[in-house]
Amino acid sequence: MTAATAPHAEGAGRATALRLGGLSVRVRHRTLLAVLGSLAALAAVALWSAATGSTALGLERVWDALTGQGTKGDEFILWELRLPRLATGIAVGACMGLSGALFQNLTRNPLGSPDILGLTQGATSGALVAIILTASSLQLTTVFAAAGALATGLLIWALTRGGDPSGYRLVLVGIGVAAILAGVNGYLLTRTSIVDAFRAVYWLTGDLSGRDWDQAGAVAIVLAAGIAVVAVLSRSLDALRLGEATATGLGVRVGASRMIALVTASILTAGAVAVAGPLAFVALAAPHIAARLTGSTRSLLCSGAIGALIVTAADMIAVAGIGERQLPTGVVTGVLGGVYLIWLLIAQRKKGVM
Numbered sequence: 001m002t003a004a005t006a007p008h009a010e011g012a013g014r015a016t017a018l019r020l021g022g023l024s025v026r027v028r029h030r031t032l033l034a035v036l037g038s039l040a041a042l043a044a045v046a047l048w049s050a051a052t053g054s055t056a057l058g059l060e061r062v063w064d065a066l067t068g069q070g071t072k073g074d075e076f077i078l079w080e081l082r083l084p085r086l087a088t089g090i091a092v093g094a095c096m097g098l099s100g101a102l103f104q105n106l107t108r109n110p111l112g113s114p115d116i117l118g119l120t121q122g123a124t125s126g127a128l129v130a131i132i133l134t135a136s137s138l139q140l141t142t143v144f145a146a147a148g149a150l151a152t153g154l155l156i157w158a159l160t161r162g163g164d165p166s167g168y169r170l171v172l173v174g175i176g177v178a179a180i181l182a183g184v185n186g187y188l189l190t191r192t193s194i195v196d197a198f199r200a201v202y203w204l205t206g207d208l209s210g211r212d213w214d215q216a217g218a219v220a221i222v223l224a225a226g227i228a229v230v231a232v233l234s235r236s237l238d239a240l241r242l243g244e245a246t247a248t249g250l251g252v253r254v255g256a257s258r259m260i261a262l263v264t265a266s267i268l269t270a271g272a273v274a275v276a277g278p279l280a281f282v283a284l285a286a287p288h289i290a291a292r293l294t295g296s297t298r299s300l301l302c303s304g305a306i307g308a309l310i311v312t313a314a315d316m317i318a319v320a321g322i323g324e325r326q327l328p329t330g331v332v333t334g335v336l337g338g339v340y341l342i343w344l345l346i347a348q349r350k351k352g353v354m
Helices: 029-051 058-066 072-107 119-133 138-160 167-190 194-205 213-240 244-249 254-276 282-294 300-320 329-350
Strands: 002-007 014-020 023-028
Touching (some): 023 029, 029 282, 029 300, 058 072, 072 167, 072 213, 072 282, 119 138, 119 167, 119 194, 119 254, 138 254, 167 194, 213 254, 213 300, 244 254, 282 300, 282 329
Antiparallel strands (some): 014 023
């Protein structure tokens, strides 16, 4: 592997071209620092989360349990309760951050996210069908939610096929689909008992409690596949930002690239929402925060790292709860995301942007 440093075309900052055989990847120094900083913050939050909770272990006992030198009780708490939840939260957050960045790059619109485009509503519809109509288990609810999100993504692609599925066209179609699904979800809630309605509403809030290694592994597989596809599509996505005509001139198969990106983002959303429920604002806020840290809207991997950090920090706050009562993770992500977006709007207005 060799490296070469050169100025970057996007404003100030320098970039390093990493070459491995015939492959070459250009990494901006600011982006690299942002990713490394986000991962360091994620590691610190995850370690603190593992050491705290209803039964405080402390960093020393956590280390002993990790290395097999702790008590059976400490090892059970860490390996069976906290680490599966942590791993699930990290993978879910990364999936949401990456999918949000993909949607925003695909639509060239800062509002492009699974929340706005209707994918989370599609997952909700699938979960409600499983919870209300079949009295299903958590595993079957997960499968139905994933199928609902993926089906919604394919429906949006089908409705935008034949035209330019970018910008406001895709956003408007997604908003329309989301509105229809919201009505369907409301109808489903009226068709159930109070007990099933409570289960459904709790799932709609989004939470990570009770997650196990199987669920963490399933989301991790989805995340790994999504990262691999994004790595292959990175050059095509960069070309698409220059416009359809320019991308076509550069030899990019525009229609195929957009379809693959949309399906990949839908699968990432499906995997995350199916396991954790629709955690609000993560997919919308993570790309914005990553863009401010890196100075570029192209930092997909940084968005994934920020998404993982948001969910992990929110879940740590949720576990601390109010008094002795834990909160659903989705409540905290909603509050944090809403506060961030209000602050962003105020900051943009002071700059005269809005």
